[in-house]
Amino acid sequence: MLSEFALIRKYFDRPAPSAALGVGDDAALLRPDAGMELAVSTDLLLEGRHFRAGTDARKLGHKALAVNLSDMAAMGAAPRWVTLALALPAADEAWLEGFAKGFFALARRFGVELIGGDTTRGPLSICVTILGEVPRGLALFRAGAAPGDDIWVSGELGGAALGLAQPENAAAARRLDEPEPRVDLCERLRGLASAAIDVSDGFAQDLGHILERSGVGAVVHCEQLPKFAGADLQQALSGGDDYELVFAARQDRRAEIEALSKELGLALSRVGSMQKGEPKLQLLGGDGAAIVPARGFDHFAA
Amino acid sequence: MLSEFALIRKYFDRPAPSAALGVGDDAALLRPDAGMELAVSTDLLLEGRHFRAGTDARKLGHKALAVNLSDMAAMGAAPRWVTLALALPAADEAWLEGFAKGFFALARRFGVELIGGDTTRGPLSICVTILGEVPRGLALFRAGAAPGDDIWVSGELGGAALGLAQPENAAAARRLDEPEPRVDLCERLRGLASAAIDVSDGFAQDLGHILERSGVGAVVHCEQLPKFAGADLQQALSGGDDYELVFAARQDRRAEIEALSKELGLALSRVGSMQKGEPKLQLLGGDGAAIVPARGFDHFAA
Numbered sequence: 021m022l023s024e025f026a027l028i029r030k031y032f033d034r035p036a037p038s039a040a041l042g043v044g045d046d047a048a049l050l051r052p053d054a055g056m057e058l059a060v061s062t063d064l065l066l067e068g069r070h071f072r073a074g075t076d077a078r079k080l081g082h083k084a085l086a087v088n089l090s091d092m093a094a095m096g097a098a099p100r101w102v103t104l105a106l107a108l109p110a111a112d113e114a115w116l117e118g119f120a121k122g123f124f125a126l127a128r129r130f131g132v133e134l135i136g137g138d139t140t141r142g143p144l145s146i147c148v149t150i151l152g153e154v155p156r157g158l159a160l161f162r163a164g165a166a167p168g169d170d171i172w173v174s175g176e177l178g179g180a181a182l183g184l185a186q187p188e189n190a191a192a193a194r195r196l197d198e199p200e201p202r203v204d205l206c207e208r209l210r211g212l213a214s215a216a217i218d219v220s221d222g223f224a225q226d227l228g229h230i231l232e233r234s235g236v237g238a239v240v241h242c243e244q245l246p247k248f249a250g251a252d253l254q255q256a257l258s259g260g261d262d263y264e265l266v267f268a269a270r271q272d273r274r275a276e277i278e279a280l281s282k283e284l285g286l287a288l289s290r291v292g293s294m295q296k297g298e299p300k301l302q303l304l305g306g307d308g309a310a311i312v313p314a315r316g317f318d319h320f321a322a
Numbered sequence: 323m324l325s326e327f328a329l330i331r332k333y334f335d336r337p338a339p340s341a342a343l344g345v346g347d348d349a350a351l352l353r354p355d356a357g358m359e360l361a362v363s364t365d366l367l368l369e370g371r372h373f374r375a376g377t378d379a380r381k382l383g384h385k386a387l388a389v390n391l392s393d394m395a396a397m398g399a400a401p402r403w404v405t406l407a408l409a410l411p412a413a414d415e416a417w418l419e420g421f422a423k424g425f426f427a428l429a430r431r432f433g434v435e436l437i438g439g440d441t442t443r444g445p446l447s448i449c450v451t452i453l454g455e456v457p458r459g460l461a462l463f464r465a466g467a468a469p470g471d472d473i474w475v476s477g478e479l480g481g482a483a484l485g486l487a488q489p490e491n492a493a494a495a496r497r498l499d500e501p502e503p504r505v506d507l508c509e510r511l512r513g514l515a516s517a518a519i520d521v522s523d524g525f526a527q528d529l530g531h532i533l534e535r536s537g538v539g540a541v542v543h544c545e546q547l548p549k550f551a552g553a554d555l556q557q558a559l560s561g562g563d564d565y566e567l568v569f570a571a572r573q574d575r576r577a578e579i580e581a582l583s584k585e586l587g588l589a590l591s592r593v594g595s596m597q598k599g600e601p602k603l604q605l606l607g608g609d610g611a612a613i614v615p616a617r618g619f620d621h622f623a624a
Contacts, residue, residue, distance in 0.1 A: 045464050045535070046396035046519060047363035047454070052354050060437060061349035062451055064407035066444040094348035105366035105449045135362060138449075142368040147407045147440075147449035149364055152349070162347050217348060233347070 027111055031120040032104065032134060048135035050101060056153040059097035063087050067144040071197075077115045079197040080146065081122030087220065088150035089130060089201035090263040094218040096160035096210045097152030099203065101135045102127070107142035130203050158210040165215035165234035165268035167296040172213075172277060173289050174202050174264045177223050178251025181259025189250065199263040208280055209267060216267040222258040224301060224313040227266050231299035234268075240292035243306040257303065257313040268294055329413055333422040334406065334436060350437035352403060358455040361399035365389050369446040379417045381499040382448065383424025389522065390452035391432060391503035392565040396520040398462035398512045399454030401505065403437045404429070409444035432505050460512040467517035467536035467570035469598040474515075474579060475591050476504050476566045479525050480553025483561025491552065501565040508567065510582055515569040524560040526603060526615040529568050533601035536570075542594035545608040559605065559615040570596055 052058050065084055067073050085102065092099040104123070108115070127134065132150075179195030187193050202218070209216060215234055217226045223245070231238055247256045269277060274290070281288035295302075303311040354360050367386055369375050387404065394401040406425070410417070429436065434452075481497030489495050504520070511518060517536055519528045525547070533540055549558045571579060576592070583590035597604075605613040 046393045047361040049461055050360040058352040059349040062405040062407050062440050064440045064442055066409055069442055069444050091348045103364040103451055105364050107368055138364055138366045140366055140371055142371050143445045145447055149405055149451040159351055
């Protein structure tokens with residue numbers, strides 16, 4: 021059997037040409053570009069909590085990186101480098117090969133380099149830390165929304181929740197297992213959106229974070245929410261793991277956003293607006309009646 | 323019970339004045355100083371593997387950060403920022419309070435800021451990613467050692483292994499549970515050491531990484547190894563978790579290193595020298611006979 025060191029080298033020691041030093045020393049060394057701010061985020065994925073036992077290793081490799089790319093997208097940052105810490109029940113080469121395939125396929129698409137990590141034996145868990153760059157002053161915060169701003173959402177909501185409920189629905193299962201981070205959209209939202217977040221815990225809950233940080237309320241017209249084919253309204257409102265972007269923008273930017281949607285071939289739906297007052301979210305049905313969302317996902321809730 | 327978000331805020335949302343944006347958005351934002359390289363490293367600690375079930379939370383908070391500070395020390399990098407991903411079996415406030423106390427006490431000592439993280443429910447595991455800065459061109463690599471260089475080691479070896487074998491030995495147990503990362507030493511080794519590594523897997527194995535990367539052999543005189551009081555030679559050679567620094571330096575730097583030892587009040591012991599040839603480590607006893615070290619620690623080995 022290959023030792024830990026040999027396994028790491030075989031599957032994870034890939035060239036990182038933009039790093040001054042990549043995998044294999046006590047730390048990686050990076051030279052961030054002058055004038056850029058560095059965005060840093062970390063995500064921990066556990067078997068049985070964030071993915072089912074027995075989930076295909078290639079899909080896991082994709083998803084572990086995708087959720088972190090999505091955090092960069094929500095900041096308007098271009099992803100550059102990642103570290104990977106992996107606990108595995110056994111040094112299973114087939115698993116490592118599959119995981120590396122999914123991980124590096126996505127990394128290559130977006131020019132992201134693996135610069136370091138750690139492996140150990142234990143219950144399957146995956147911790148990815150990502151570093152990205154954004155020109156100074158152009159990052160997208162949760163706190164930037166103002167009363168009157170439109171609320172927009174990319175793509176479609178509820179697909180991952182549908183995939184969880186109906187694993188036999190291949191299109192929906194793909195949304196859950198192999199989400200598409202909105203990396204291309206994010207760079208175009210710099211200077212255009214006033215606030216942004218990605219939908220990891222559910223649309224209503226994640227929008228709620230923007231409201232709290234920005235100190236504004238919001239009205240959302242539920243019939244305008246872009247629902248994944250077959251998903252119901254509650255799945256669109258409260259389903260996690262969609263990794264679409266929810267963002268705010270001034271009303272006078274509507275034409276630019278609609279043009280951007282056409283250019284990227286990505287639906288961008290205007291679903292409501294920010295309001296003066298308490299950070300409360302009002303969800304309205306087509307008849308104007310209030311809708312109550314199911315609870316968002318709390319990783320510590322029973 | 324406090325929700326996940328409230329718990330995170332209560333224990334981990336501390337000010338990060340040197341970050342452009344700290345905890346609470348999709349990512350943190352940093353502005354690395356111009357002319358500096360950024361060192362990045364990540365470590366994953368699991369219950370039952372890296373620490374005993376029931377280990378005091380405050381000590382765990384210390385150790386989780388200490389092992390990462392040690393990676394920065396081994397690169398000659400000044401630690402600046404960390405992210406923390408935590409899986410916990412339950413949202414146990416007393417545990418979180420203890421962990422935060424140990425973590426932040428050490429962070430404050432070295433001016434390190436927690437800038438982001440992730441928490442979830444699961445088997446206790448702790449993933450810390452650390453970012454540090456080192457002036458361009460002055461990082462300490464594993465690959466820099468040359469034949470003829472002296473081999474030095476800081477402090478004392480084998481204390482953590484002794485603490486594992488004899489938990490009732492308070493001084494040794496403290497070495498295991500609350501290691502002292504050699505942050506102060508590392509900045510002084512820039513431009514002085516030719517290669518460095520920290521002792522996490524055991525002196526012989528970690529020195530072996532320097533030999534491999536540098537393409538040199540080494541002779542170590544075992545009677546010159548600084549042993550922790552009560553530790554035997556095998557504990558000093560193969561015990562992990564000591565977090566001392568092993569470094570190489572040209573022979574003409576001996577006086578500087580001895581002066582540095584006095585100035586810092588930290589033992590720096592010259593234990594051998596690098597040799598031309600294969601990356602093989604020869605361990606010699608006082609009588610000149612070869613000594614065979616016990617195996618180093620492999621996180622995947624049975």
